[in-house]
Amino acid sequence: MKTLAEFKESLKSEQPISGLSAQLTSLWYDGKGNWNQAHAQVDHLTDRASAWVHAYLHRKEGDIWNADYWYNKAGRIRPNLSLDEEWEQLVLHFLDRD
DSSP: OOSHHHHHHHTTSSSOOTTOOHHHHHHHHHHTTOHHHHHHHHTTOOSHHHHHHHHHHHHHHTOHHHHHHHHHHTTOOOOSSOHHHHHHHHHHHHHHHO
């Protein structure tokens, strides 16, 4: 999977495509509206990439203090973007890495 359009199309499936990174799997579940499953994909990980997704999820949840903690762990600052824009930015970033 290489494009945002392909990733969004995959949201019509019941399960994420095998072989996705933990970060993309998390974003896939979030795109399906399953915050808890999205969170479970990155909650136990300590790398900066996972921390960035974790931060986004807590921002989406409305827990800004916790989100800012995770943005800091990721070496990032909470963006001044809509949640949809940040989700797309994250997906594009991690598609480029995979």
